[in-house]
Amino acid sequence: MNLCIIPARGGSKRIPRKNIKLFCGKPLIAYSIENAKKSKLFSKIVVSTDDEEIAKISKEYGAEILFRPKELADDFVGSTEVFEHAIKELNKDDKFKYACMIYPTASLLKIEYLKKGLEELKNSDAIFSFSATTFDFPIWRSFEIVDNKAKMIFPEFESKRSQDLKEAYHDAGQFYWKKLNSNKKFSFNGSIPIIIPRYLVQDIDTMEDFIRAELLYKAINDYFKS
Numbered sequence: 001m002n003l004c005i006i007p008a009r010g011g012s013k014r015i016p017r018k019n020i021k022l023f024c025g026k027p028l029i030a031y032s033i034e035n036a037k038k039s040k041l042f043s044k045i046v047v048s049t050d051d052e053e054i055a056k057i058s059k060e061y062g063a064e065i066l067f068r069p070k071e072l073a074d075d076f077v078g079s080t081e082v083f084e085h086a087i088k089e090l091n092k093d094d095k096f097k098y099a100c101m102i103y104p105t106a107s108l109l110k111i112e113y114l115k116k117g118l119e120e121l122k123n124s125d126a127i128f129s130f131s132a133t134t135f136d137f138p139i140w141r142s143f144e145i146v147d148n149k150a151k152m153i154f155p156e157f158e159s160k161r162s163q164d165l166k167e168a169y170h171d172a173g174q175f176y177w178k179k180l181n182s183n184k185k186f187s188f189n190g191s192i193p194i195i196i197p198r199y200l201v202q203d204i205d206t207m208e209d210f211i212r213a214e215l216l217y218k219a220i221n222d223y224f225k226s
Contacts, residue, residue, distance in 0.1 A: 010051025029104040131172035132193035
C-alpha cells in the first residue's frame with residue numbers, strides 16, 4: 001500500500017493563497033490531487049495543511065485532510081519535516097510500504113514520471129527517488145555581481161566551451177518517493193533522480209513563475225491535442 005502526502009500551508013507570502021489560487025480555471029492544488037488519483041498508485045491521498053479553506057477545497061477534489069500543528073506551518077519549516085510528520089501520524093500501524101510527497105504546485109506533473117519514480121525505487125537499494133531536470137545553461141559559466149561588475153563564480157571554466165562542460169541537474173520540485181522501512185530523512189545524496197524534460201518543470205515562487213507555469217500548461221495541452 002502506498003501513501004500520498006501533499007503539503008499545503010495557508011501562509012504563502014510572495015503569492016498570497018498560492019496553493020488554492022485559480023490556475024487555468026481550477027485551484028492550483030487540484031492538479032496534484034487529481035494526478036495522484038489518476039495514477040492509481042495510492043490507497044490514501046492526504047493534504048497536510050493548517051488552513052480551513054485549503055482543507056475544504058482539497059476535500060472537494062477527493063483528498064483526505066491532516067491538520068498539522070502550528071509549529072509546522074511557519075515560513076521556516078521545510079517540506080521534509082512536514083512529510084515526516086504526516087508519515088508518523090498516518091503510518092502508525094506500518095500498513096504503508098511507500099510514501100510519496102507531491103507538491104501542491106506540481107501542475108505540470110505527468111503520471112508516467114510519478115510511476116517511474118516508484119518502479120525505480122522498488123528495484124534499487126536507495127531509500128528515496130525524486131523528480132529532477134537539467135539546468136538550461138551550464139552552471140559552471142555562472143557569475144555573481146559585485147560592485148555592479150560581473151565576477152565569475154567558477155573562473156577556471158570561463159574560457160571553456162559550453163559543450164565541454166559537465167551537464168548539471170537540479171531538483172524539479174514535483175515529487176519525492178520514500179521507502180517506509182527506513183527512518184532516514186530525505187537527502188539528494190544516494191537518492192534516485194527521475195529526469196523530467198525541462199518543458200515540464202516550473203517552480204512557482206513568484207507571480208512571474210505563476211504566469212509562466214500557466215502559459216506552459218496551456219501550450220503543452222494544445223501541443224498534445226494537435
